[in-house]
Amino acid sequence: MKNIIVYCEITEEQHVADVSLELLSKGRKLADDIQAKLEAVVIGSDLQHIEKEIYPFGIDTIYLFDDARLFPYRTLPHASIVINLFREITPEIALFGATSVGRDLAPRIASALRCGLTADCTSLEIGSYEDKDKTFDQLLYQIRPAFGGNIIATIVNPETRPQMATVREGVMKKEVFNADYQGQVKKMNLENYLGKDDFQVEILERQIEPQKVNIKGSQIIVAGGYGVGSKENFKLLQELAEVLGGEVGATRAAVDAGFIEHERQIGQTGVTVRPKLYIACGISGAVQHRAGMDQSAKIISINNDVEAPINAIADYVIVGDVMDVVPKMIKMYKKHAK
Amino acid sequence: MSFRIIVLAKQVPDTRNVGKDAMKEDGTVNRAALPAIFNPEDLNALELALRIKDSIKDAEIQIVTMGPFRAAEIIRESIFRGADGGFLITDRKFAGSDTLATSYALSLAVEKLRPFDLVIAGRQAIDGDTAQVGPQTAEKLNLPQITYTEDVIAVDEKSITLKRRLERGIEIVKTSYPAMITVHSSAPECRPRNVKRMMKFKHARTVHELQDENKDYTELRNRCPYLDIPEWTVADLNADEVRLGLSGSPTKVKKIDNVVLAHKDSVSLTNSESEIEALMKELIDTHIVG
Structure with missing residues (x-):
């Protein structure tokens, strides 16, 4: 069975970020459209019970990486985990928030897997694509304004997987799929996924303010x-x-x-x-x-x-x-x- | 030279000042009608590189840019502001490259300039706003990446400490070399051109620029070899052509739509007190406000 995966970002308060919940909501609908499972990868520290927050969005599998070194976000360990996980589970579609984390991480992954990535999509749909005499069905339409907003482009990735996109917070609607939905959590062994020198960049200090403006x-x-x-x-x-x-x-x-x-x-x-x-x-x-x-x-x-x-x-x-x-x-x- | 900084810069159409003739009738972009400028965040990147050069003995800055022949302007402009030299990657075979194919080409050019300590680029280019090429180039070169950099906190020959600008705050991070840095628009503005450097380098040209100008600079260039701006083609980079241009780009444009506005039947009001009063009253009565 095909799978759609959402990278779930963890907030300062150790919750799943709104933008990820919005993407899970959209991901569930896309998964139904192409008869796929909805999956999530959650990477952070102290994530007990995090699954309860996100099951209601209709998740079938959660890949959980829980280790003190994984929060706050750093590019290299998160990238190694996601790249190696995607190689293993070969997702059809992968969605990331267009946040400072998602926009740092997603291109690194697309580069390693040599797959297509579209930034800041304003709409995601499923449809077909014809190229010469080939037809590709059930592709992800990644729709975004381009070139100073003078045009709206529909982008597809016919040949490479996963089809990757980033979406800004608030673009998709956050909607609970089923309050009693129950999937499974897979607790992953971090050491099998990390690369050499993944902790080379040290975080010396952070000053993150709670969201002031809403x-x-x-x-x-x-x-x-x-x-x-x-x-x-x-x-x-x-x-x-x-x-x-x-x-x-x-x-x-x-x-x-x-x-x-x-x-x-x-x-x-x-x-x-x-x-x-x-x-x-x-x-x-x-x-x-x-x-x-x-x-x-x-x-x-x-x-x-x-x-x-x-x-x-x-x-x-x-x-x-x-x-x-x-x-x-x-x-x-x-x-x-x- | 003991410390090498490579700055990736791009010449972009100025999408912030798009005029009416920017779009052709068939809905495609008329690039020729847009002025070409130095991508703004790449200027912030150049300034960051210059500041690092100011604090490290024997540091040098090399610019790498990819584009048509006229993109050599970016290299000259950078040299006027303090860069030591630059390389123009230019070849028709690059046409149609998406961010993945572009980062492949850039990473090969950077490889040719090994050993290097830092690769610095603007966070994103205003003609795409994707912010993908920096991280993708870092991945291909197997470098750690420090994105959204706002300032240098400390730097020496062994490591660099940087301030990053995030959505709701800042982060101070430290890394050893080599590493990739992308620079945010909130970083210091680039210093202006240096008059002495302008005098010295005003005749810096690529081979194609010399051909276009139809002048014989042979004598001058023999005397001043630093006036040569090298051009690198696909062959010079030893690139795998399948990974370039359209064939190397996994993203395909299915269609381009002109922006068509959904029209609403709107009520037009003047700014007279009575009409605005009626509007505010209606908003209150229908519980939209209040």
């Missing part, structure tokens, strides 16, 4: 683009967000310009959000940004440019200057709020 969980998001103009102007967006009980988000251009911190970036290379209300301020709407917000229930676009691409997916378009419109919204909200 824009993914916010029901109301006031997001600003490069058009907002300055760090100072973003404070007005902050004020609107506070009044409405929401969070501030931003486009990559606004983050790159230094208007706001990177944690608030929404889009293909940031966070994906699905709030009740998304207020897009001075955002033109590049496809990478829309990939991170187009499933918002209601979208309001405030823009000087009537032709801004984002207006096409907005429920309301306010034509005007952000600095002019936002104060009026704050004033009118305060006037009518109960």
Whole structure:
């Protein structure tokens, strides 16, 4: 039977990361589509009972590597384990979070196994592919915006296995498959998987902060683009967000310009959000940004440019200057709020 | 030279400033319409290399870049800013390479420059944003990799200590040599060109550039051999051609779609107080806010 495997990332609090749970949810659906088993590889330290956290996502087999040297994450030991495990169990599909861990690890594995890898996918589907006179069935379609967001590319890996992809946090939906689902845990003998000199890189110090900003969980998001103009102007967006009980988000251009911190970036290379209300301020709407917000229930676009691409997916378009419109919204909200 | 640093750099189309004529009618990318620039994080990588060179006696920096003939500009630019020399990997047989095939070609070029101590590259290139080529090259060279580097904390002939930028914090790590480093955009900006070096190296050219300019620099180059920027082809790298270009790339593009927006029936408002008041009232009444 074919198998799909998810690399489960372990958080500072010794839980499986949200992005991995999201990938397990997607992995379960893909596994059903191609009649495959869903498997997980979990690598870390002090992982007793970790299986209970992830069985409900429909996992059939967990490959567990538990050793004090395996947390915090280091490239070489994790890479050796995954490479050797994949050689043994030959997965059909392997999914990784597009995090600082997943983006460090997945390419190393793809290189060793000489297989294809697609970064930052915004959608994964199963389908067929024809190349000259050959047809490949049940391939993984790895779909991502490319080239500055001007195009959407569907990538396939017809000949090599596993078919590998990374996906950002929030892109897939976290969904419990069956609360009583029960698979099996395979406790693995680490020494059979490690390479020589795998602990060459020493971690001298770590300062990891707990997640401060939680824009993914916010029901109301006031997001600003490069058009907002300055760090100072973003404070007005902050004020609107506070009044409405929401969070501030931003486009990559606004983050790159230094208007706001990177944690608030929404889009293909940031966070994906699905709030009740998304207020897009001075955002033109590049496809990478829309990939991170187009499933918002209601979208309001405030823009000087009537032709801004984002207006096409907005429920309301306010034509005007952000600095002019936002104060009026704050004033009118305060006037009518109960 | 006792300490060799190899910097991998790429010339990229400036996808951050894509104009209307960047796409051809058939939906493919019109690379010719985009200005070619030094990939921003590769400039951060060059600066990191220069700082290491500043603190280690007899260190040298060699640039390796892969691309068309005009990518030699990257090497010249790096030399103006302090690199010692560079190599252009160029051959039609590389066309269509994905990250796996690219890292194979780069790793062969780096192999030719052994012995080396460090290989340094930008985290990712703005025309793909994959961040895959660095780790894949490290794997092929069997090097440990320190990704997302922000700064050098300490360095000597035996080891280097680096600060890494992660999503929610930092990590200080130490490694011996040889090793691969990829550099994050939050690392120090690259120093500007050095006027003396510009004077000295302004005529640095590859063979193909000389042919294009149709000038005879024979005398000058005999006198100043450092003005030669070597080009390496597939043959020079002894590469297995099956592992290059389209045949060496496991990822295939099934299709490319132009971005078509799903249109919603949107309500257009002016920024008058009354219209905004009506909107806010509706949002409150429908419990979307409040």
